[in-house]
Amino acid sequence: MSGNGDVVLIKDGKRLDGRDFDELRDIKMEVSVLERAAGSAYVEWGKNKVMVGVYGPRELHPKFLQDPTKAMLRCVYNLAPFSVDDRKKPGPDRRSVEISKVTSEALSSVVMLERFPNTVVDVFIEILQADAGTRCAGLTAASLALADAGIPMKDLIASCSAGKIQGQVVVDLMKEEDNFGECDLPMAIIPKKGEVVLLQMDGKLSRDEFKDAYKLAYDGCMKIYDLQRKTLMDSMKKFVGEGGIENGD
Amino acid sequence: MLNVKDRDLIVPGDLLGSDILPDMNCYMEGGNVYSAVEGLVRVDGRKIKVVPSSGGYIPKRDDVVIGVIMDVLTGKWLVDINSPYICAMSGEEVSRDAAKTDLSRYYKVGDILTAKIGSVNEVYSCQLMKPWKIENGLIIDVNPKRVPRVVGKQKSMLNMIREKTGARIIVGQNGKIWIKDGNVDLAVKTIKKIEKYAQTQGLTDQIAEFLDKESRGNPIKPSYHINESED
Numbered sequence: 001m002s003g004n005g006d007v008v009l010i011k012d013g014k015r016l017d018g019r020d021f022d023e024l025r026d027i028k029m030e031v032s033v034l035e036r037a038a039g040s041a042y043v044e045w046g047k048n049k050v051m052v053g054v055y056g057p058r059e060l061h062p063k064f065l066q067d068p069t070k071a072m073l074r075c076v077y078n079l080a081p082f083s084v085d086d087r088k089k090p091g092p093d094r095r096s097v098e099i100s101k102v103t104s105e106a107l108s109s110v111v112m113l114e115r116f117p118n119t120v121v122d123v124f125i126e127i128l129q130a131d132a133g134t135r136c137a138g139l140t141a142a143s144l145a146l147a148d149a150g151i152p153m154k155d156l157i158a159s160c161s162a163g164k165i166q167g168q169v170v171v172d173l174m175k176e177e178d179n180f181g182e183c184d185l186p187m188a189i190i191p192k193k194g195e196v197v198l199l200q201m202d203g204k205l206s207r208d209e210f211k212d213a214y215k216l217a218y219d220g221c222m223k224i225y226d227l228q229r230k231t232l233m234d235s236m237k238k239f240v241g242e243g244g245i246e247n248g249d
Numbered sequence: 250m251l252n253v254k255d256r257d258l259i260v261p262g263d264l265l266g267s268d269i270l271p272d273m274n275c276y277m278e279g280g281n282v283y284s285a286v287e288g289l290v291r292v293d294g295r296k297i298k299v300v301p302s303s304g305g306y307i308p309k310r311d312d313v314v315i316g317v318i319m320d321v322l323t324g325k326w327l328v329d330i331n332s333p334y335i336c337a338m339s340g341e342e343v344s345r346d347a348a349k350t351d352l353s354r355y356y357k358v359g360d361i362l363t364a365k366i367g368s369v370n371e372v373y374s375c376q377l378m379k380p381w382k383i384e385n386g387l388i389i390d391v392n393p394k395r396v397p398r399v400v401g402k403q404k405s406m407l408n409m410i411r412e413k414t415g416a417r418i419i420v421g422q423n424g425k426i427w428i429k430d431g432n433v434d435l436a437v438k439t440i441k442k443i444e445k446y447a448q449t450q451g452l453t454d455q456i457a458e459f460l461d462k463e464s465r466g467n468p469i470k471p472s473y474h475i476n477e478s479e480d
Contacts, residue, residue, distance in 0.1 A: 038305065057305060057333040068372050110261075112276070112285060116307075117372045119333040147261050150304025150394060152274060152285035155262030192262045192283075232260045232287050239302045240258065240289060241449025245442070245459075 007180040009165040015177070021170040024160070024220055029141070029231040031148040039149025043141040046174055047131035049083075052141040054149040057119035071116040075104035075123045077138055083130040099135045100125075106139060106159075106188050106197040112152040121151060132178035133161045136186050139198065140224055147232055156228050157197060159188035160220030162213040169209055171216040185210075187217040191225040194218075255292040256450075259284045265297050272298035289448050300448060306332040306393035306423040308366050308375045315388065315421035316377070318360045324348045326356055328364075328377055331393070331423040338364065338377035356380070361388065363419050363427065386417075386429030389437055393424035395447040399440055406453055410439055413460040435463055 009016060019025070025046030034040035037053035044050075060066045077099040081090045092100075107123065123145065125138040136159040143157040163173040165181035178184055183203030189196050205213060237243065251266040253259065265275060265282045274286045275297060284290070288301040308314075308330065316328040316336060324347045328336045340347025343355045356362060360382065367378035391399060400407045400420055411418055415431030428436050439460060446452060 039303065059333055059335065116333060147287050148303065150286055150288075150301045152276075153261045154276065154278075154283070154285065156260065190262075192264075229260050233258055236258050236287060236289075236302050238445055239448050240256070241446045241452070245446050245449060245455055 007176070009177055009180060010168055015165075015170065017174065021168060022216055022219070024172045024223060025174065027224070027227055029144060029227055031144050031231060031235045037145075037149075039145045039147070039151070041141040041144035041148060043137050043144070045133065045137040045140075046172075047129060048127070048134055048137045049129035050134065050137045050141045051126045051128060052138065052145040053124045053126075054121065054142075054145040054151070055124070056121040056149075057116040057151070058122070060118065060120040065120075066118040068117050070113040071119045071121055073104050073108045073111055073113060073121050073123065075100045075107065075125065075142070077103060077125045077127070077135070079127045079130060079134070083127050099138070102198055102200070103135065103139050103142060106157060107142060107146065109195075109197045110143075110153045110155050110157055110190060111146060112154065115152055121146075130175075132173050132175045132184075133186065135159075135198075136161050136188070139188050140228065144228055144231060148235065155190045155192045156225060157188050158191050158221040158225035158228060159186065159198065160217050160224050161186040162217035162220065164203065164205060164209060164213065169205075169212040169216060171220045183209075183213070185213045185217060187214070187221065189218065189221045191222060251292065251297070253290050253292075255290060257290045258288070259290055259299065260287045261285055265290065265299075270296045272296050274299040274301055301394045302447075303392050304394045306330070308332055308334055308336065308369050308373055309422070310366055310369050312366045312422040313363060313419070314366060314377075314423040315361065315363045315383065315419065315425035315427055316423070318356045318358050318362070321353045321356070321358060324352070326352060328362070330377075331390075331421075331425055332373075334373040334375065336366070336375045336377045338380060342378065342380055356382070363421060383419075383427055386427050387433055387437070389426050389428065389440065391424050391426060391440060391444040393422065395444045396420060396422055396424055396426075398447045398452065399426070399443050401453060406443065406456065409453065409457060409460070410436055413457075413464060414439070432464065435460070438463070 028044040030042045033042045039054040041052045127134045139159040162171045162185045164183040165177045188198035252264045263284045267281045271282045284299045286301040288299045314330045316330040319329045320327040324340045326338045344350045362380045364377040364380040367376040369375040414436040416436040417429045419427040
């Protein structure tokens, strides 16, 4: 968020990659991509590539962490060393520990953890390629993977970011905009109720700009939610035998 | 008032309706009933439920399960039943004087058995009853939430597979299925197909057709045998 004035981010009313101010990047979602996980999802969000695996509910060890009233939800957000331009030193650091924490708190607000006392649900978020907005992509994918695992939850979680570049409020920042823009505002909501479960801000916004950014991010989340729904619906086609039973396999 | 039709596909958080009775995998909030999982809606009068497409196994009383011995303790065993909760089995199930006998004479660590769940408490600690040792054959995994379709109404599906493949089959509600003798390959293939297309309408008829087609010119070999070492 250096606010570098030299870098041109908006040209002829369009952004660097030709998007409008309220336009999201191209998004591709897929579920059940990992054979051995209870649930999994893969999301390509612009140049972001995120893989999420959900394991559990399973036994929680050490035993003193077990809670007989509810399950524990553990998130691990990991940025692969090759996911960024300069090799990232492997292992958890301050940033990924923080993202793991806010992600697990956001997910805990919808997952019905009281259904599985004394257990743990593990969510592993692997960022294979990063291009700004990875926590949003990770959270979106994690919510898909949890639904795919059949873990009861009150709603999905949709996540999207907004921000400010060259004085203009825009949705879904990409890497250049994140690096040279003035502000980044990732947000996650429970789409049915419109409740906010994650809201962070890096940089500065005025009151009015914040309102605009909030609106843009909220609308972005709703677009993400529609995509999530469609992905899950498509994944269940075989379950109900839509398109008939193939005899080839 | 219903917001969905019977056999609609839904995702978590979808509104099912108001003024109806929530059954399996639903929750109620402010008079409205919502779905808690992704799956298929089934409406039965005023009751509504969601058949989940996937999920783990949670122990239930009277379920028959297939498990693996994890540990032999004094007077009891611990059994892994493919669930987040580990089952205990009392030594009294096999011996009058369990505390004084070496229980590994009956079941060693790693032995496989099928048993009934006798009791389950509110945090899902459970007891196994009436064990029966599994010594050879083949065990396959299916998603526990799709097991009911492998069994079918009044075991219709299961009996059909048994009849047409000549296999001996025990279905554990925890997603483990034991198969021995007969046309094992065909039985496995059939069960995997049922798992994949679990909630298709008229599945039993289609599977019957499939079994007839597959077993034609390939009569049942009752002596089909798999050694223990090959499992």
